[in-house]
Amino acid sequence: MVQANQDEPESLVKAFQGANVIFAVTDFWSPMYDPYNYAKLRPGQTINEFCYELELQRGKNIACAAAVIGTLDRFIFSSLPNISKITHGKYPHVYHFDSKAKIMEYIQETLPELSEKTSELQLGEFATNWKIWKVRRPNKASINGWKVSSTTALF
Template identity: 40%
Template sequence: MSTKLICIVGVTGNQGGSVAQRFLADPTYRVRGITRDPSSAAAQKLASQGVEVVAGNLDDVASLIPLLRGANLIFSVTNYWEPFFRPDARAKAQELGVDCRRYAYDVELQQGKNIVDAAAATVDSLADNGFVASTLSHAGKCSKGAFKELYHFDSKADVFPYYVEEKYPELAKKMSYVQTGYFTSSYKLAPEAYLGKQPDGSFQMSFPTSATKPIPHLAVNEDTGNFVYAVSQMPPGKHYLAAGAICSWSEFMRVWGEVTKQVAVFKQVSIDDFIALQQDRWFGVEAGDMFAYSSEPGYDGGDESLLKAEDIRKVMHVMDERDG
């Protein structure tokens, strides 16, 4: 019997959809999914599977409060790339005299704050670890100012955790933060840089990242739900790195070549060379900074205290032995 309610903000996205599927498999949960367009094909499919799909406007905090009311668990994810690529958003950025990178930062930052403000209104209904937020490391802080404009990292981290901790200490006590690794599906956004076919028929990955730097990788649709479900059963106040594998890009290409039986190599290139491979220059600038940041201090900001899947397994093993 469903006795608990999870509200998923961004349920039709890669992360939100994965989380919905995992919690649908637990009969003790009712799943409410918040999305901009409940009539979309993705939303309708989730509804047919048992998700209560509701319309929510992340730009309007007042509209979110009743949607989250009574939640025992909230999972939220915000989307920098939606306003980044949207033509009308780019026109608005130009009207305001800012580039599309900064505009998307402002949109995602405010949407994240709105989610937090709405969640704070139902803090008493939340479980001890009742709000799991998808986020990234803070590039500006972790790089000591070397990366001041890695906007799609800082737009998340400026809210999760910094805004929460500053404005809502009681909510912060009930939260966990999950940094997601590089999506294994991201090659679709930059195919020439990920898998550029060379004149001799071989494939070359071309990133401004050190060839030997360990990189976290996540099969977002397959693994996010399982990871978040496990995190929800852990004590609150922890920070995690969601990754199914951690290996360098050169090792990534070595394995890809073995599996596909193709000649495949990794080459570290300059940010300018990376930008030149992209159809959208602004995407090249934003992503190029991300790949460079991944070298130093690292994609996770160099934070060695982040908990990983093996840490969760250890805790779960101890809990099973105690309960058994």
């Protein structure tokens, strides 16, 4: 295992050296819970907007670093749909979806060789969410089964 920093592209290139497959996921939420980031907000900027921009830049850094790895056969990016686009602007503030979609657009439009090797994975929610939110935990439904309840928004 190697360590890299998403804010330091050169550390990503170093970490990716010799890789055949890279699975990349960006994190919209963690920066929101770091109190130091609130001091970095521009006047009038919300923390959601800050997290959007940070995630977008970090995703671009990961993609650009992956693009120069000569041994790379497959780049897998964990993404989400562009809600602003598919709702024709009706929901313009779903930043945690749109940032990931914009990273995929960046790869497709700017890094064609990487795009050829890219698979997009859209899970919709973290596989560990059931641990965090009680409502999403499996509940015993019968002697032979379990039930998972979840609310879903349809666009």
